[in-house]
Amino acid sequence: MEKQLVVNNLKVSYHTYAGEVQSVRGMSFDVNKGECIAIVGESGCGKTVTSKAIMGLIQSPPGEVKKGSEIMFNGKNLLDYTEKQWEEFRGGECSMIFQDALTALNPTMKVGKQIAENLIAHRGMKKDEAINEAIKMLDLVGIPNADKRVHQYPHQFSGGMRQRVMIAIALACNPSILIADEPTTALDVTIQAQIIDIIKNLQQKMGTSVILITHDLGVVADLANRIFVMYAGKLVEKGTFEEIFYSPKHPYTWALLKAVPRLDNDEKEQLVSIHGTPPDLIAPPKGCGFAQRCQYCMQVCLTKEPPTFKFGEEHEAACWLHHSMAPKLDLPFEVGGAL
Known part of the structure; x- marks a missing residue:
């Protein structure tokens, strides 16, 4: 597929x-055309x-995108763009659904x-002409009485x-890439x-590539083709x-x-949480970022960064447990459901 x-x-x-x-310590991934x-x-x-x-949108100061970083869009490095090129790219080629709609929308302007x-x-x-197109977009995303609500x-x-x-707003100009940053935060499960x-249907209808950002694996279950698991600024696992x-x-x-x-658990069963807190990224750990919270942590996890182990064409994970000298573990919980 075309990247x-x-x-x-x-x-x-x-x-x-x-x-x-x-904040980000060597993240690498790719998005194929029309993929989520x-x-x-x-x-x-x-x-x-x-x-x-x-x-x-990384403001400098205090933010800095480090040298050696690359963000290639259709063969061109976005980090070499001028401000005018960035303005054409944002909204035109790539749009973003921000996390909190209440603060992202301008309260003094009609939608x-x-x-x-x-x-x-x-x-x-x-x-x-633009207002008429806005009415069509509101109707497309399922807002009733769009001709009145637009005002x-x-x-x-x-x-x-x-x-x-x-x-x-994000889809108005039919962008090539849509970034959805926690689009369902603070919404009840029905609205989620x-x-x-809506995102799934519009992606299929318009052929837009989607980057969905979330902390909830349940949200991506029916939407994403590939999943990239990130922890402490690094990619720890990726796969279909x-x-x-x-x-x-x-x-x-x-x-x-x-x-x-x-859904098939006993209703009295206690919800599982991840104990501990993420590491301090002012002084990142020498070894695996998850080591201090991991019940399978070995001495090597604390001192050396794990290599990436491959399990298939797309499937990779950075964990010492897959080293030939590590103890063999079965999946510590049952997975269920039909593919």
């Missing part, structure tokens, strides 16, 4: 009064910083005008409806399912949907899967 976006050895730091926070991938991990692992780097801005800037439409302000919409407006269905859900190889992926409530 539309290739991220190589991305490193992003923030310079603070306490020291250099190494998911970047999964806890809050603070570097997912959103990675997405902001792709959009050219129709906020959608129309993109159309006027990137498609050269006139104001009336309302964000506070007049519910949380789920605001998120739909964000999707309409509706938002995921089937490989990650049915044959995970990294203890952090195991922990994330165990934290997803199962």
